[in-house]
Amino acid sequence: MIPVEHEFCPVHEAIQVLQEKWVLHIVRSLLEGPRGFNDLSRSVGGCNPATLAQRLDRLCDIGVVHKEVQSVMPPRTLYDLTPAGHELQDVITAIDHWATAYLRPGREPSHPVCQGALPDGAVRLT
Amino acid sequence: MIPVEHEFCPVHEAIQVLQEKWVLHIVRSLLEGPRGFNDLSRSVGGCNPATLAQRLDRLCDIGVVHKEVQSVMPPRTLYDLTPAGHELQDVITAIDHWATAYLRPGREPSHPVCQGALPDGAVRLT
DNA sequence: CCACTATACTTGACATTCCAAAGTGCTTCA
DNA sequence: TGAAGCACTTTGGAATGTCAAGTATAGTGG
Numbered sequence: 001m002i003p004v005e006h007e008f009c010p011v012h013e014a015i016q017v018l019q020e021k022w023v024l025h026i027v028r029s030l031l032e033g034p035r036g037f038n039d040l041s042r043s044v045g046g047c048n049p050a051t052l053a054q055r056l057d058r059l060c061d062i063g064v065v066h067k068e069v070q071s072v073m074p075p076r077t078l079y080d081l082t083p084a085g086h087e088l089q090d091v092i093t094a095i096d097h098w099a100t101a102y103l104r105p106g107r108e109p110s111h112p113v114c115q116g117a118l119p120d121g122a123v124r125l126t
Numbered sequence: 127m128i129p130v131e132h133e134f135c136p137v138h139e140a141i142q143v144l145q146e147k148w149v150l151h152i153v154r155s156l157l158e159g160p161r162g163f164n165d166l167s168r169s170v171g172g173c174n175p176a177t178l179a180q181r182l183d184r185l186c187d188i189g190v191v192h193k194e195v196q197s198v199m200p201p202r203t204l205y206d207l208t209p210a211g212h213e214l215q216d217v218i219t220a221i222d223h224w225a226t227a228y229l230r231p232g233r234e235p236s237h238p239v240c241q242g243a244l245p246d247g248a249v250r251l252t
Numbered sequence: 253c254c255a256c257t258a259t260a261c262t263t264g265a266c267a268t269t270c271c272a273a274a275g276t277g278c279t280t281c282a
Numbered sequence: 283t284g285a286a287g288c289a290c291t292t293t294g295g296a297a298t299g300t301c302a303a304g305t306a307t308a309g310t311g312g
Contacts, residue, residue, distance in 0.1 A: 036288075038288065038289070049291080052290095053289085077289060
């Protein structure tokens, strides 16, 4: 049940964090292993560095991501998930299951090529 | 594993949809049962009508939400989840588990009042 | 019967957020 | 020697989200 206004609701807070643009993508990438900034940027796909830096800062503050600066000049940094971050695996997995079951590409998906059979009630993207 | 660029990745698409502002909140509200527009707006909490209308349109197109207009004037509408929408319960549940385990309110959370014990690696909001 | 609330939105002006592009100083590889 | 990679930051414009007000009609309380 959703708590009434003015009560603290963990789920509400979690959604606030996870719905920020790129956050889920970032977590998903980091679940595959620690990465540097540019590497992460590529594997996330399409996030500009300004936004990415801001998201990473936030995720550090929150305690989901750990940032390890190996050298400042030349710059070399590693971003990794904290234990709390790793626990988001279940969320990503749930999304994965839902997506593969119900998501179909529309006429012009952002990342073309598709395969697999579609179940009843499949969903089309636009 | 995250597919390489230019391949269709259902998870990527799902994240794109779910990360849109208010979408997860909307789904969460509708999981509790069908609602009218204003009612939904209240239970979502803080989403303005313009954005809400747009999100609902999108979710309809995608096939996650069903809109039933009962009367146009005076206006009376019901929004409900489709079967595909209901399957998002698992995603919300996963977020719920993570949130209650790892999310702590910071010094000034948006919805105050908190309770429960905090595990190792708990996360603080800002 | 009259004021008041509620419904589902839309509109237009404003605020916030996001993005693409370019640049930084230094190292490594060709 | 020169090009590319690293981790970002800065900048101005573009997209996105928000706020307030307004619409036509029915139901409710006094």
